[in-house]
Amino acid sequence: MLELININSFPVFLxxxxxxxxxxxxxxLFSYRTIPLPFKIGISFFLAFIMIYTVDTSTIAFDGLYIFLLVKEILVGLLIGLIAFIIVSAIQVAGGFIDFQMGFAIANVMDPQTGAQSPITGQFLYIVSLLFLLSVDGHHLIIDGIFNSYQFIPLESFIPFGDKSIADFVIYSFNMMFLIAFQISIPIVGCLFLVDIALGIIARTVPQLNVFVVGLPLKILISFLAIIVFLGLYIHLARRLFDAMFEVMQGLMQLFGGG
Structure with missing residues (x-):
């Protein structure tokens, strides 16, 4: 009982x-506006209360370096969450590619989770991805990731920001994000490209037909059919996307820890 209220463990807990x-x-998933702020603070408090008994606390004390350790902890949490957010943003980028070909590029909707404008198709694919993440207990893996971060980045260590490999890793993560977005969107974009070719041939062979009137509803219909047909493939790509997100998080934590 005395250990639970030991004031010497407060610097580590903070x-x-x-x-x-x-x-x-x-x-x-955890940063969205629809999740109440008291819930975020409460779950963070209890997770920190659980983690404090699994972290080496023998070398932490209030001294001149403590404020720098505090800033370092903020940067670690923000950067790990940011790199994961960048990878997941591939879904929105893929939706933007698809909407541009469908003609929905001017019909963006407001995303209630982030407060930013989002492509219609991208928002639909994003919701499906989040449901898939919850169905496979991905939120538990996310919490497990922040728990394991203390094995890679101890509390008393500092981040080697001068290491060139960290910048290279971030650039690699951006490249991976666009590659996954291209893989998600290419089946539907490819179908729409073939529709554009067919409409071009029809416009040259049958000039009396107004392809601009026929083309837009036809492309929307083909897009919906392609989304239904390739939805199984999209679930596979979503699983690969989240696997890449966890791998990128672990890789960044290893670089922060000097590994």
């Missing part, structure tokens, strides 16, 4: 709480 809070500020 460092853990700051990292978890910063992680939940930007991490997909």
């Amino acid at each position: 460092l853990i709480l700051v990292r978890v809070l910063a992680f939940f500020v930007i991490m997909p």
Whole structure:
């Protein structure tokens, strides 16, 4: 009982709480506006309370370096959540590619989760991806990721920001995000490209037919049919997307830890 109220463990508890809070500020699924702020603070508090007994606390004390450790913990939580958010943003990018070909590029909707404008198709695919993430207990894996971050980045260590490999890894993550977005959108975009070719041939062979009137509803119909047909493939790509997200999070934590 005395250990539970030991005031000497408060500096460590504060460092853990700051990292978890910063992680939940930007991490997909936990950072959305629809999740109440008291819930975010409460779950961060109890997670930090659980984690404090699994972290080495022998070398942390209030001194001149403590404020730098506090800033480091904020950066660690934000950057790990940001790199995961960048990978998941591939769904929105893919939706933008699809909407541009469908003619829905001017019909963006407001995303209630982030407060930003989002493509219609991208929003639909994003909701399906989040439901898939919840169905496979991906939210537990996200919490497990922030828990395992203390194995890679101890509380008393600092981030080697001068390491060139960190910048290279972030650039690699951006490339991976666009590659996954291209893979998600290419089946539907490819179908619409073939529809454009067919409409071009019809416009040259049958000039009396107004392809601009026929083309837009035809492309929308073909897009909906293609989405239904390729939905199974999209679930496979969504699984690969989340696998890549967890791999990128672990890779970034290893680089932050000097590994």
